[in-house]
Amino acid sequence: MDNPFIYGEIVPGAAFADREVELERLVADLTAAQKVFLISPRRYGKSSLVRRALNALSRHGALTVDLTVSSYSSYVSFLEGYARALATVETKWERARSWLADAITATRPELRYEVEDAGLGRFSVAFPAARTGREINRLANEIFALPGRLASERKRTVVVALDEFQAIDGFDGGSVEHALRAAAQQQRKVGYVFAGSEPSLMNKMIGPRRPFYKAGPVMRLDKIPAPVFAEFIEARFAASGIRAEPGLGVAFVDLGGNLPYDVQRLAHETWDDVRAAGGRRAGLENLHLTLTRLLAEQDTMFEAIWQRLTLAQRAVLRAAVLQSGRELLSADVRARHRLGGPSSIQASLAALVKQDLLQKEGPQYLVVDSLLREWIARKTY
Numbered sequence: 164m165d166n167p168f169i170y171g172e173i174v175p176g177a178a179f180a181d182r183e184v185e186l187e188r189l190v191a192d193l194t195a196a197q198k199v200f201l202i203s204p205r206r207y208g209k210s211s212l213v214r215r216a217l218n219a220l221s222r223h224g225a226l227t228v229d230l231t232v233s234s235y236s237s238y239v240s241f242l243e244g245y246a247r248a249l250a251t252v253e254t255k256w257e258r259a260r261s262w263l264a265d266a267i268t269a270t271r272p273e274l275r276y277e278v279e280d281a282g283l284g285r286f287s288v289a290f291p292a293a294r295t296g297r298e299i300n301r302l303a304n305e306i307f308a309l310p311g312r313l314a315s316e317r318k319r320t321v322v323v324a325l326d327e328f329q330a331i332d333g334f335d336g337g338s339v340e341h342a343l344r345a346a347a348q349q350q351r352k353v354g355y356v357f358a359g360s361e362p363s364l365m366n367k368m369i370g371p372r373r374p375f376y377k378a379g380p381v382m383r384l385d386k387i388p389a390p391v392f393a394e395f396i397e398a399r400f401a402a403s404g405i406r407a408e409p410g411l412g413v414a415f416v417d418l419g420g421n422l423p424y425d426v427q428r429l430a431h432e433t434w435d436d437v438r439a440a441g442g443r444r445a446g447l448e449n450l451h452l453t454l455t456r457l458l459a460e461q462d463t464m465f466e467a468i469w470q471r472l473t474l475a476q477r478a479v480l481r482a483a484v485l486q487s488g489r490e491l492l493s494a495d496v497r498a499r500h501r502l503g504g505p506s507s508i509q510a511s512l513a514a515l516v517k518q519d520l521l522q523k524e525g526p527q528y529l530v531v532d533s534l535l536r537e538w539i540a541r542k543t544y
């Protein structure tokens with residue numbers, strides 16, 4: 164029996180909880196060729212949701228392309244990856260090659276088919292001659308037009324998912340956004356989902372005076388409702404032959420801060436430990452044993468994170484843990500945790516948010532990694 168819980172990668176159908184409303188809306192918007200912005204903090208489940216939507220869309224006949232913008236080290240390598248993904252969508256490489264060769268006139272593309280082991284090959288696209296800003300911009304305009312070409316030639320809806328879209332900002336300031344927006348706007352048969360995990364950057368990108376202002380619907384992915392997630396976890400335990408004692412699902416969700424990644428990690432690791440011990444039941448004591456193991460395994464890494472912080476930041480982070488992130492600027496909390504003045508606390512909070520250690524949720528500052536939160540509560544003073 165395989166572990167029914169998955170973390171750190173895109174979750175397959177069976178391990179995917181809830182998100183029914185979000186999925187339906189995303190599929191409908193993309194079918195209608197909208198340009199959707201999907202925004203949430205990290206590890207909420209954007210990529211998994213997008214993958215589900217793309218699967219559903221391709222079952223209904225759409226051609227889908229999925230690219231993670233942040234994987235590319237330069238603008239040109241992103242353009243190469245994008246061109247390659249579009250050219251090879253459901254087609255043989257010979258056709259992909261002539262298709263690209265026809266479509267691209269701004270530079271001489273290098274289109275190769277590289278044979279790798281076991282006879283499997285890989286189509287590669289490179290634009291070594293595109294060097295100056297002007298050349299690259301002309302090339303980008305042609306590449307950004309490709310989805311529209313594809314849709315009209317194949318007479319199919321095309322759906323493009325650009326994940327970690329905030330990374331576009333790093334390539335070349337405003338001109339990429341501008342070119343992409345201008346192209347997408349004209350493509351009546353192409354749906355786009357721009358998914359991004361840095362809400363502040365994404366929000367700026369869709370703000371006034373930016374090219375993507377009012378380009379399309381904005382979806383903000385929330386956490387999965389806690390009771391739904393808890394029930395899902397218990398049902399997955401049961402289906403795998405291990406009975407979860409009542410309340411265990413809720414305990415996973417609580418301890419994991421209801422962050423989908425953290426909840427799945429705790430469930431996965433606990434399931435492993437119970438299975439390794441030959442158990443048929445899982446309860447709170449199993450969860451705590453697993454938690455202790457995980458904290459021990461991460462000890463060196465958490466220690467390094469802690470050492471990197473200034474004293475003021477350590478005090479604020481610890482106070483955030485002990486106060487559940489509330490009222491950190493109040494006189495009472497400041498005195499109790501010897502925090503210093505409000506402006507220095509604000510500076511520490513900003514630094515901790517910037518380092519992705521804390522995240523602001525409404526009035527609360529929550530520790531992003533629930534294991535780090537538990538480690539701070541137990542191992543620091």
Ligand SMILES: Nc1ncnc2c1ncn2[C@@H]1O[C@H](COP(=O)(O)OP(=O)(O)OP(=O)(O)O)[C@@H](O)[C@H]1O
Nearest residue numbers: 170171172180205206207208209210211423424427
């Ligand atoms: N609908 C879901 N049901 C169950 N678990 C989920 C769901 N969505 C996400 N998860 C859990 O969260 C993890 C992260 O999901 P995913 O990679 O889709 O999130 P993300 O928002 O794209 O994260 P990142 O910002 O790091 O790219 C998954 O590996 C899985 O453990």
Ligand SMILES: [Mg+2]
Nearest residue numbers: 209210211326
């Ligand atoms: Mg993702």
